[in-house]
Amino acid sequence: MLVDKPSSLFARDREWRALDQFVNNPVPDLSLGIVSGRRRQGKTFLLQTLVKATGGFYFAAEEATESESLSRFGQALADYLEVPGTFEFTSWRQAFDQVLERCHGRTVVIDEFPYLLNASPPLASVIQHQVDSREQPWKDGGRARLILCGSAMSVMGGLLGGTAPLRGRASLELIVKPFDYRTAAGFWNADEPRLATLLHSITGGTPAYKTRFVGHQVPEGLERFDQWVIDRVLNKESPLYHEGRYLIASEGNIRNASLYHAVLGAIAAGKHTRSGIAAHCGRQASDLTHALSVLEDCGLIRIEPDAFKANRHLFRINEPLIVFYEAIMRPAWSRLELGQAEAVWSESRSRFGSQVMGPHFEGLCRSYTATNDRFGAFPSEVSSGTITDQVSRTPIEVDVVATAAAESDRPKRILCLGEAKWGTRMDLYHLSRLARVRELLASKYDVSGAALACFSAAGFSDDLVAAAAGDSRIHLIGLDDLYR
Template sequence: MIRKPAHVFDRSREWEGLVGFVSHGQSVATLGVVSGRRRQGKSFLLEALARETGGFYFGATEATEAESLRIFAEALTRYTREPLEIPFRDWNDAFPYLFRQFRDRPVPVVIDEFPFLSKVSPSLPSIIQRELRPGGSGRQSTARLLLCGSAMSVMGGLLAGQAPLRGRAGLELVVQPFSYRDAAEFWGLTDPRLALLVHMIVGGTPAYREEFVSGDAPADLADFDAWVVRTVLNRQSPLFREARYLLAEESDIRDPALYHSVLAAIATGNTTNGGIASYIGRRSDEISHPLNVLESCALIAKEPDLFRNGRSRYRIVEPLITFYEAIMRRRWTELERNRAEAVWEATRPTFLKQVAGPHFEAVCRDFAVDADVELFGELPAEVGSGVVNDPATRTQIEIDVVVMAAQHPNEPRRVLSLGEAKWGEVMGHGPFQRLARARDLLAVKGFDTRDTVLACYSGAGFTEELHADARTGTVLIGLDQLYADGPPPGQ
């Protein structure tokens, strides 16, 4: 077993997947694809793998094909210590030579930032496919070729549809941000409220702590406001412009103004197709393309309404972008004039409403996804949100956390749990009564709600009355429970 280096935080599953791919016994070259949004530590992880196994690592840069070939040849020469007799004319020369260098034992051959190469050499995936198939140079090689990149639309397309490399990969690894619990440990935060407030801004992106704020974490809750001012709202901090760069770095985004407007619509609570279109002054059919592009870039996610077929909402998956669109973008001029303290004081209510509230709901859904079987009676098959229509009052009941069991043929869908999440509100009987009403309405609609657990999630706590009167089948989940390892106690 190739041990994970001590300096690599977490990423145990990713490391096991990579080691398993490198170590398997096939006697021919194999292909793996590693992707993930920028700043998640993909390169850090793959460089560590190459060092631990004696593998080859090449990080591509934006360059012409000729220069990329020259840089690649130089890197390969340094690794093999064998100078090239004839310079590579193109990648048709480079890849057969590469595969021939690895015949003795399986080792990783990492090509990082692969989209930089394929952008100027569109035939590159086809060349790799040719060398991996029977008769290709990869059949006499033990290389474990790992293609890595952050351009999600490009990397996702490598193995999709009729792409040349479809069906060739033995590993498809997406490096995700740290979970909210892992992020708290990574930042060294033990106060659950402070940890979640920080997560609402920087999420689980590891680079933001080490590279962007030089390890500066808020000392305690009293330091949080000052931390926001001296980091993300500080024009001298690399974090200040990061949200803009995340959008600009995606090659498929050619009209940044339109895409920022779409993101701003979502960040301010306009999460349906029609709501987004109305906010930016376009027809619904005119925003389908930017929504699809943002989704393929893994910057937004389309989440279905679990109770209404064909209905869905969009959510920004990068917290820093939500914070930028809701807080920073409209006050950009003031921030550039060093008025961070005044801007934060004025926008803090907006932060609580448009950033903290929706983010807390998403974290509660993440909690439900990972819940132990004891909490809901069985492991969840699907977790999301939904809206229940109440014909008697002509209103809609929004359910923040819906937990569904697996669907079985000819049986009603079982609802394991209905939950409401409030970040800044001490929860009383109101949310509990809405959940109970929704449960009854869903039963009428044909759902199985006999064992449905009603769950109240709060970042501010619960009234003594709700604690005292909570019934069997109800759970109260506060911040301590969100960050605890075990399930919350039934009430």
């Protein structure tokens, strides 16, 4: 690594390595990089740290007209170059001609690029011209590195897609994602796994929720978690209080916020199929196609395949804070506005366990399985699925299904079938359900080495522990294992 990662930057080793390789690539021409990610993930801090380490030029765009933005850009460039006065640009073509010529050999970062694009739609074509013209072998293109960054995922994702002007022009496409649950625990200094999981179920892996939004105030232990939720999440004077709503309202493609809240509320209530969401919203499934597409483009939801049904897809919310908002805060918003946070939280504990912690724990168990080879190999895919027992005529939901990479002319090999329980002590009944699923799948899949995994945050019965001791294909996995 040519530029050492500063100690002020927590984790983000992968991101820093990618930026370092991009900036220090010996290619002599102009290179374009695209950095995106949902809000609050630390993109700005990451890129500001980069330009500080490399002596680059950083410009943060704002919502403004084209002439206002050009004026601000000219002043920022003059300040950076330490020249008197300002640069008076009349077009973005002129502005980029100047900044790329004057920043020869340096890194140029344009943050919140969608703001500029919104006011100046041809801007992407201007940058395309800059990249293409400076790659001509007979011209001295200047060894500049141009990075465009933004949080509007639908806009940033479209910069390089389809017939977009910048398609095929970028040498870097970096998505800054939330911390994974283990990294988030370290960031929050949450050494106790149960506390780390509770915090992650609300704040996820978003760094700003610890730094800017709660001022580094972390519950000192499990016994302080409830008061922390009341003071830092449900308190209307806390920045986190409005964040769930803001995450949705800030997406430019969302117009009818009530419909999107209804869709997210349905998913938070456990309706993960298109038909289930539609029934919860009182709409036809076809009426929700656009809303679901917009939420996916914005990165607020994701679509996962059902492990056992190729034509069935499951919708899940990406941001834990939105799940918490839809399940706990939105139904009691008027009471929270009256300052009844303590009462609301007391009355919501059961719903918090079933609608927030239960699904969240299942997701952590899938994440654990996806990055673990304890079941014989690293899985190629980890998902959940539903299979119908034709004998009892009842559906059986399987929380964790891990499969190996497909091999030609052989049935798909299942590595693990798992059930996850946040608040239930698991026993032989849960094991027998998994064993029955393994039997049902034997006619279609290779289950000869399939492990049965019981994930529980509440422990395991003595007879289940005894069964696992006598069978290497039975795995009992608790919270400590997830964070180990």
